[in-house]
Amino acid sequence: MTTRDGRSAAVDDARSALVAFGRRLVSEGLAIGTAGNLSVRVDDLIAITPSSLAYELLEPDDICVMSLDGRQVDGRAALSSEWPLHSSIYEATDAGAVVHTHSPEVVALSATCEALPAIHYAIVALGGPVPVVGYTRFGSRQLANNAVEVLATHRAAILQNHGAVTYGATLVQAFERALLLEWLAHVYRLSLAYGTARILTTEELDDVAAEAARRRYGGLSEGQAPR
Numbered sequence: 001m002t003t004r005d006g007r008s009a010a011v012d013d014a015r016s017a018l019v020a021f022g023r024r025l026v027s028e029g030l031a032i033g034t035a036g037n038l039s040v041r042v043d044d045l046i047a048i049t050p051s052s053l054a055y056e057l058l059e060p061d062d063i064c065v066m067s068l069d070g071r072q073v074d075g076r077a078a079l080s081s082e083w084p085l086h087s088s089i090y091e092a093t094d095a096g097a098v099v100h101t102h103s104p105e106v107v108a109l110s111a112t113c114e115a116l117p118a119i120h121y122a123i124v125a126l127g128g129p130v131p132v133v134g135y136t137r138f139g140s141r142q143l144a145n146n147a148v149e150v151l152a153t154h155r156a157a158i159l160q161n162h163g164a165v166t167y168g169a170t171l172v173q174a175f176e177r178a179l180l181l182e183w184l185a186h187v188y189r190l191s192l193a194y195g196t197a198r199i200l201t202t203e204e205l206d207d208v209a210a211e212a213a214r215r216r217y218g219g220l221s222e223g224q225a226p227r
């Protein structure tokens with residue numbers, strides 16, 4: 001726990017970071033317009049991008065600050081409709097930040113596949129092949145529950161006909177995982193153009209996870225065998 005002043009300073013930092021990464025969400029093609037949302041946890045508060053405001057127009061004062069149960073305590077804009085998704089993930093995991101995207105490769109895959117298979121060993125950083133959770137309406141408690149079920153074993157979940165959600169210890173890590181997920185979906189789709197894709201086995205992924213743990217290799221330093 002930080003002191004009250006320390007907490008306000010941390011909230012201010014989170015707001016600036018969310019403005020910067022909100023712009024990256026659009027510039028890196030992970031969402032268009034006002035879609036998607038990002039949040040950072042600061043002690044018992046969540047700083048989260050607001051509803052219906054274009055990312056390029058966002059200012060730190062627009063970023064909403066809410067309690068874990070969805071009570072808005074600061075921010076001049078309206079709370080994102082997906083706040084239950086974010087707060088549920090903070091309740092259920094040790095996440096420091098959450099990124100929710102509508103990235104095209106992942107959305108296309110979500111409509112046709114039950115999971116993103118292990119097309120490349122980097123998927124170990126996400127906890128292994130990433131399941132697609134069944135469609136439920138945006139902003140619903142059921143959507144949050146479905147995502148949390150996957151995030152008990154993974155750091156990313158794909159939401160059918162909707163998008164994806166990733167989490168990390170920091171906003172940088174959560175965002176990198178969102179980019180990795182989109183890249184993996186893109187690579188998988190490319191592979192299908194050549195024929196039947198070879199998918200890495202559980203044993204091969206376990207071996208990658210073990211080696212990554214030994215080397216403490218960037219984003220692959222999780223040390224947890226994927227399933």
Ligand SMILES: [Zn+2]
Pocket residue numbers: 035036082100101102138162163
């Ligand atoms: Zn969404």
